[in-house]
Amino acid sequence: MYLDLTDEGNKINIYSQLVGGITPRPIAWVSTVDSDGAANIAPYSFFTVASVNPPVLSVTQVNPSDNKNKDTLNNLLATKECVINVVSHELVEQMNQSCGNYPSQVSEFAAVGIEATASQVVKPLSVAAAKVRYECRLREVITISKQPAGGQMMLLDVVGVFIDDNVLIDGYIDPDVLNTVGKMGGNEFATTQQLFSLIRPEL
Ligand SMILES: Cc1cc2nc3c(=O)[nH]c(=O)nc-3n(C[C@H](O)[C@H](O)[C@H](O)COP(=O)(O)O)c2cc1C
Structure with missing residues (x-):
């Protein structure tokens, strides 16, 4: 099967074709x-490293059907700061609960019972149990589309990184200790419990 996206009919299931692949x-x-x-926390899997020098992360809001910004984007526009807490396997239940559509004034930290700790240089709270946390300031928002399901990409300058000493082995983050999870399509998640190595070719 090949989906020619110049044919409007093929765009009907494009969300699942994107997040499934x-x-x-x-x-x-x-x-x-x-x-x-007021504190807020929510999970976003449209997320990656956008630049190393300078260190910049990207997180994308998929616009809701009512076209109102989610609290995360509104808060970033208003106060310019955030913490990206890395999700280890033991945090998945709390992470998932925190995606509930709570009213803006309700803190998911309190509603879900997520233990918080002060961050080093930014106002937003950090997740105490998160072993790696990137403290960030908003660089810019790239609006790809303001339509429902359109993307608004938040580019975030990393201003400091907290790393739990127990995760570091010889100065590197040990993936087995960090034990992150990944998002698949639908309601599925992946673990990082079966890792393998590949050596890059020297050409
Ligand atoms: C694992 C996971 C990943 C998610 N990824 C995204 C995402 O990348 N972009 C997005 O707009 N919503 C995403 N969501 C949905 C948001 O978390 C949800 O809309 C949440 O209520 C937004 O909260 P906020 O209004 O406090 O920002 C995700 C939800 C889960 C559980």
């Missing part, structure tokens, strides 16, 4: 604050 996706558990200081 682009897998596994890392999960950014993004904590922010609004302009009154």
Whole structure:
């Protein structure tokens, strides 16, 4: 099968064709604050490293059907800061609960019972149990589309990184200790429990 996307009819299931094939996706558990200081946290799997020098991460909001921005984007536009908490396997239940459509003034930290800790240089709280946390400031928002399901990509300058000492072996993050999870299509998730190595060719 080949989906020619110049044929409008083939776009009907494009969401599932995108999230089912682009897998596994890392999960950014993004904590922010609004302009009154109210805390927010939500998971985003349209997430990756966008640049190393300077260090920049990207997180994309898929616009809701009512076309109102999600709290994360609103808060970033208002207060410019966030923490990207890395999701280890033991955090999946809390991470998943935090994606509920809570009213803006309700903190998912309190509603879900996520233990928080102060961040080093940004106002948003960090997840105490997250072993790696990237403290970020908003660089820019690239609006790909304001339509429902359109993307608004938040580019985030990394200003500091917390790494639990237990995760570091010889200065490198040990994947077995970090034990991250990934997002697949539908309701499926992947673990990182079966790793293998490949040596790059020297040409
Ligand atoms: C694992 C997971 C990954 C998600 N990834 C995204 C994403 O990349 N983009 C997005 O707009 N919503 C994503 N969502 C849905 C948001 O988390 C959800 O809309 C949430 O209510 C947004 O919260 P906020 O309004 O506090 O930002 C994801 C949900 C889950 C459980």
